[in-house]
Amino acid sequence: xxxxxxxxxxxxxxxxxxxxxxxxxxxxxxxxxxxxxxxxxxxxxxxxxxxxxxxxxxxxxxxxxxxxxxxxxxxxxxxxxxxxxxxxxxxxxxxxxxxxxxxxxxxxxxxxxxxxxxxxxxxxxxxxxxxxxxxxxxxxxxxxxxxxxxxxxxxxxxxxxxxxxxxxxxxxxxxxxxxxxxxxxxxxxxxxxxxxxxxxxxxxxxxxxxxxxxxxxxxxxxxxxxxxxxxxxxxxxxxxxxxxxxxxxxxxxxxxxxxxxxxxxxxxxxxxxxxxxxxxxxxxxxxxxxxxxxxxxxxxxxxxxxxxxxxxxxxxxxxxxxxxxxxxxxxxxxxxxxxxxxxxxxxxxxxxxxxxxxxxxxxxxxxxxxxxxxxxxxxxxxxxxxxxx
Amino acid sequence: xxxxxxxxxxxxxxxxxxxxxxxxxxxxxxxxxxxxxxxxxxxxxxxxxxxxxxxxxxxxxxxxxxxxxxxxxxxxxxxxxxxxxxxxxxxxxxxxxxxxxxxxxxxxxxxxxxxxxxxxxxxxxxxxxxxxxxxxxxxxxxxxxxxxxxxxxxxxxxxxxxxxxxxxxxxxxxxxxxxxxxxxxxxxxxxxxxxxxxxxxxxxxxxxxxxxxxxxxxxxxxxxxxxxxxxxxxxxxxxxxxxxxxxxxxxxxxxxxxxxxxxxxxxxxxxxxxxxxxxxxxxxxxxxxxxxxxxxxxxxxxxxxxxxxxxxxxxxxxxxxxxxxxxxxxxxxxxxxxxxxxxxxxxxxxxxxxxxxxxxxxxxxxxxxxxxxxxxxxxxxxxxxxxxx
Numbered sequence: 177x178x179x180x181x182x183x184x185x186x187x188x189x190x191x192x193x194x195x196x197x198x199x200x201x202x203x204x205x206x207x208x209x210x211x212x213x214x215x216x217x218x219x220x221x222x223x224x225x226x227x228x229x230x231x232x233x234x235x236x237x238x239x240x241x242x243x244x245x246x247x248x249x250x251x252x253x254x255x256x257x258x259x260x261x262x263x264x265x266x267x268x269x270x271x272x273x274x275x276x277x278x279x280x281x282x283x284x285x286x287x288x289x290x291x292x293x294x295x296x297x298x299x300x301x302x303x304x305x306x307x308x309x310x311x312x313x314x315x316x317x318x319x320x321x322x323x324x325x326x327x328x329x330x331x332x333x334x335x336x337x338x339x340x341x342x343x344x345x346x347x348x349x350x351x352x353x354x355x356x357x358x359x360x361x362x363x364x365x366x367x368x369x370x371x372x373x374x375x376x377x378x379x380x381x382x383x384x385x386x387x388x389x390x391x392x393x394x395x396x397x398x399x400x401x402x403x404x405x406x407x408x409x410x411x412x413x414x415x416x417x418x419x420x421x422x423x424x425x426x427x428x429x430x431x432x433x434x435x436x437x438x439x440x441x442x443x444x445x446x447x448x449x450x451x452x453x454x455x456x457x458x459x460x461x462x463x464x465x466x467x468x469x470x471x472x473x474x475x476x477x478x479x480x481x482x483x484x485x486x487x488x489x490x491x492x493x494x495x496x497x498x499x500x501x502x503x504x505x506x507x508x509x510x511x512x513x514x515x516x517x518x519x520x521x522x523x524x525x526x527x528x529x530x531x532x533x534x535x536x537x538x539x540x541x542x543x544x545x546x547x548x549x550x551x552x553x554x555x556x557x558x559x560x561x562x563x564x565x
Numbered sequence: 566x567x568x569x570x571x572x573x574x575x576x577x578x579x580x581x582x583x584x585x586x587x588x589x590x591x592x593x594x595x596x597x598x599x600x601x602x603x604x605x606x607x608x609x610x611x612x613x614x615x616x617x618x619x620x621x622x623x624x625x626x627x628x629x630x631x632x633x634x635x636x637x638x639x640x641x642x643x644x645x646x647x648x649x650x651x652x653x654x655x656x657x658x659x660x661x662x663x664x665x666x667x668x669x670x671x672x673x674x675x676x677x678x679x680x681x682x683x684x685x686x687x688x689x690x691x692x693x694x695x696x697x698x699x700x701x702x703x704x705x706x707x708x709x710x711x712x713x714x715x716x717x718x719x720x721x722x723x724x725x726x727x728x729x730x731x732x733x734x735x736x737x738x739x740x741x742x743x744x745x746x747x748x749x750x751x752x753x754x755x756x757x758x759x760x761x762x763x764x765x766x767x768x769x770x771x772x773x774x775x776x777x778x779x780x781x782x783x784x785x786x787x788x789x790x791x792x793x794x795x796x797x798x799x800x801x802x803x804x805x806x807x808x809x810x811x812x813x814x815x816x817x818x819x820x821x822x823x824x825x826x827x828x829x830x831x832x833x834x835x836x837x838x839x840x841x842x843x844x845x846x847x848x849x850x851x852x853x854x855x856x857x858x859x860x861x862x863x864x865x866x867x868x869x870x871x872x873x874x875x876x877x878x879x880x881x882x883x884x885x886x887x888x889x890x891x892x893x894x895x896x897x898x899x900x901x902x903x904x905x906x907x908x909x910x911x912x913x914x915x916x917x918x919x920x921x922x923x924x925x926x927x928x929x930x931x932x933x934x935x936x937x938x939x940x941x942x943x944x945x946x947x948x949x950x951x952x953x954x
Contacts, residue, residue, distance in 0.1 A: 307823040367810070367812065374827075374832045384773045439859070443760070470829065503892065
């Protein structure tokens with residue numbers, strides 16, 4: 177029975193309590209030519225791996241995300257970052273699939289990154305952590321899949337940087353991927369995307385507390401990181417959604433202040449977003465991960481996407497999704513992927529969802545997104561011979 | 566003879582050498598309720614005022630502009646900021662019109678602002694300078710017009726903040742304005758425009774050198790100002806124009822650096838823009854002028870633009886111009902002006918120019934812009950009874 181209508185009840189469903197797990201590997205080579213040793217990968221899993229190990233889906237996170245994609249840590253009230261999409265009966269249906277999400281290397285939520293201890297010094301790496309790429313992130317995830325005994329993923333998916341990793345998975349390990357769902361992603365950063373990242377990096381590196389990345393155990397470059405996050409946050413929204421959400425409403429005031437305190441709600445909202453981000457994120461990781469994003473070029477620099485996709489197995493399936501009001505990763509970038517896939521004879525569906533929420537749309541509750549993903553996975557699973565209860 | 570075809574020769578024409586002038590007034594009231602005393606206004610003039618004093622045009626500058634709109638200072642090779650539009654035979658035709666441009670109050674190029682000496686202390690004002698509004702900027706310009714003996718302006722025009730001042734002129738002094746040409750402007754800042762400004766302000770105020778605005782004679786908050794400028798600069802361009810200009814070209818490198826030095830041309834371009842800006846602009850002025858922009862609301866807060874325009878004399882004429890790729894001051898904001906003007910029965914032409922240059926388009930060489938403005942002014946002048954040679 178493949179009929180599926182997501183309900184309010186389904187949207188409220190959850191995988192419940194989850195735990196962060198971790199695995200350590202001796203070493204891995206990086207695109208830069210350096211070695212990372214050791215390599216720790218933090219991850220979570222939801223649902224159950226079937227006996228044939230054929231129902232695994234790998235979820236990839238975005239710049240500020242982590243391995244905690246769904247459910248709740250004991251005693252916490254805030255769910256994982258993609259709770260809207262992962263759970264019993266949801267798009268990534270944990271009644272059917274075994275869903276894995278890991279923190280990227282370079283990150284600050286349990287996987288090896290600049291806050292990890294450098295075995296050569298016994299202190300945090302800081303800027304001695306090697307520069308990593310999206311290719312390296314995916315290579316580390318492949319170690320994790322091998323460790324979990326998963327030879328072939330039913331699907332890889334994520335939004336933004338998560339979508340870029342999903343594309344990298346398909347190209348780097350074509351035999352290990354049955355399907356790919358890149359959402360609000362691109363095969364390479366445009367100069368505007370690089371520019372916004374570079375300004376964020378410069379804000380961090382201009383903070384006197386940054387100290388060339390050596391600030392652990394001391395005051396962190398919170399001001400710079402907050403400015404970087406605020407810049408990012410604006411680019412994740414849309415003009416329209418900001419007008420709907422804030423307009424020109426004043427904050428705790430009945431008239432303009434004629435001073436440099438905050439007057440408008442949008443100002444205090446943004447400052448709050450910047451401030452809370454500094455409590456949960458590491459400034460050096462912000463540098464490493466934005467740099468990985470800027471370096472990413474799925475074609476490997478030659479720019480011929482069709483050539484890149486020509487090596488994919490003919491039974492690989494794609495669902496490419498973009499959002500109409502996303503001006504940071506605009507739909508034209510997703511359409512380039514679709515055009516090249518079709519040019520290479522790969523099975524590809526494209527969905528441009530009407531939304532006023534900008535780039536953030538992929539993180540927001542969305543029945544259509546759940547429904548599209550659920551059906552796409554259902555078809556992929558049946559083609560792969562999976563049978564559900 | 567009203568035929569006009571702007572040529573390459575016309576685009577190369579210049580008013581030649583110019584001098585910055587200055588006038589000082591005892592005091593003026595501000596929207597905040599405070600008084601500014603004294604009030605210095607720096608200005609330049611191009612062309613000749615006719616005997617009837619009926620051929621004057623006031624040009625208003627944008628955030629980072631100043632009174633030097635056209636021509637050259639002795640020994641300098643860089644012309645004024647609107648050299649593309651002001652000069653003999655150009656849109657603002659100095660063979661016909663007397664063109665005036667002044668530095669806004671709050672500015673740092675000769676008019677009273679935070680770098681001026683506070684008579685109460687004998688030191689620079691810094692943050693003791695009162696917060697000014699676009700209304701205050703225009704009130705100061707009215708003092709200048711009275712001083713120059715100009716009772717009625719043939720036109721007021723500017724781009725971005727200049728266009729906002731032009732609109733304010735029309736509403737605040739309707740009898741003193743025959744026509745108005747707001748370009749890439751708005752009647753009020755959207756939350757996105759406020760948000761980008763607020764992040765820029767926070768970058769400056771987070772710079773340890775800012776010292777609550779008291780940094781004159783010491784190290785200035787150049788890092789913060791550079792970050793603010795870089796954010797602004799990205800918003801003045803368009804995704805398309807950046808792709809055309811930079812693509813993903815590497816800078817002085819043949820391969821990625823795998824470090825945090827700059828890899829891409831767009832990065833070094835932006836850093837350079839930020840750096841040179843700190844040599845010519847004051848960080849406190851950046852705070853004051855962006856705050857004036859965010860406060861601006863032509864309707865005075867009630868949001869009923871048609872009501873606002875209903876007091877305009879029926880013979881006032883408007884030419885409203887927007888650029889298709891301008892996402893910072895998008896065409897919908899100009900269309901709101903046009904809709905309200907038409908609803909109030911005011912003569913209004915609207916031009917949405919196709920351009921890939923984003924918000925910066927108003928500053929770039931543009932034959933169509935010259936031609937449209939030239940013809941609009943010609944008609945305005947003839948309706949006002951002006952006769953040319």
